[in-house]
Amino acid sequence: DAGVIQSPRHEVTEMGQEVTLRCKPISGHDYLFWYRQTMMRGLELLIYFNNNVPIDDSGMPEDRFSAKMPNASFSTLKIQPSEPRDSAVYFCASSFSGTGGSNEQFFGPGTRLTVL
Amino acid sequence: AQSVTQLGSHVSVSEGALVLLRCNYSSSVPPYLFWYVQYPNQGLQLLLKYTSAATLVKGINGFEAEFKKSETSFHLTKPSAHMSDAAEYFCAVINQAGTALIFGKGTTLSVSS
Numbered sequence: 001d002a003g004v005i006q007s008p009r010h011e012v013t014e015m016g017q018e019v020t021l022r023c024k025p026i027s028g029h030d031y032l033f034w035y036r037q038t039m040m041r042g043l044e045l046l047i048y049f050n051n052n053v054p055i056d057d058s059g060m061p062e063d064r065f066s067a068k069m070p071n072a073s074f075s076t077l078k079i080q081p082s083e084p085r086d087s088a089v090y091f092c093a094s095s096f097s098g099t100g101g102s103n104e105q106f107f108g109p110g111t112r113l114t115v116l
Numbered sequence: 117a118q119s120v121t122q123l124g125s126h127v128s129v130s131e132g133a134l135v136l137l138r139c140n141y142s143s144s145v146p147p148y149l150f151w152y153v154q155y156p157n158q159g160l161q162l163l164l165k166y167t168s169a170a171t172l173v174k175g176i177n178g179f180e181a182e183f184k185k186s187e188t189s190f191h192l193t194k195p196s197a198h199m200s201d202a203a204e205y206f207c208a209v210i211n212q213a214g215t216a217l218i219f220g221k222g223t224t225l226s227v228s229s
Binding site for chain 2: 004031042048055091093105108110
């Protein structure tokens with residue numbers, strides 16, 4: 001398996017622009033998670049989905065952030081409009097909760113976002 | 117509520133020395149506990165996990181952790197540090213619903229020659 005795939009790996013944009021981050025989870029996994037990592041705040045859980053349905057979005061910082069999962073193999077995290085304080089590394093992770101699963105999360109390589 | 121506390125944001129050891137990274141947890145249900153490692157510019161990778169079986173858990177790269185209920189601890193150890201162990205290490209506990217992980221703030225391990 002190719003693991004969790006994220007794109008782009010790096011994104012540089014200007015303040016006010018829309019940013020869309022993409023994630024393809026591991027096939028067969030039923031949970032998908034979006035995290036943000038910064039030096040100041042560490043690793044923060046933004047939102048997670050179960051079977052494509054958002055379960056907990058309490059970590060989403062503002063209405064400028066939105067996430068969707070239209071099918072089991074694709075999710076997006078969108079920031080509109082972007083601000084310099086959104087600069088961070090965004091990780092996607094997936095896990096399997098079925099028989100034999102221990103909710104171990106598999107992480108993607110991350111998207112490094114820089115907002116100028 | 118579930119939480120983890122990692123004691124020491126930065127630990128420095130010499131190559132060949134014992135590595136000890138501390139993690140204490142709080143959980144209202146029998147916990148599932150995890151240690152993840154993050155190498156520079158990479159995502160997190162699972163080192164080991166405790167899921168209520170053996171209290172001494174062995175992971176990859178020579179790491180192990182011992183679950184101690186009486187101390188609510190899950191410290192990570194490695195007998196002999198290698199330069200390649202330099203990374204950030206995260207302890208995590210599963211949430212009460214059993215659906216998501218709650219991560220500690222991380223400990224950066226530096227290894228000097």
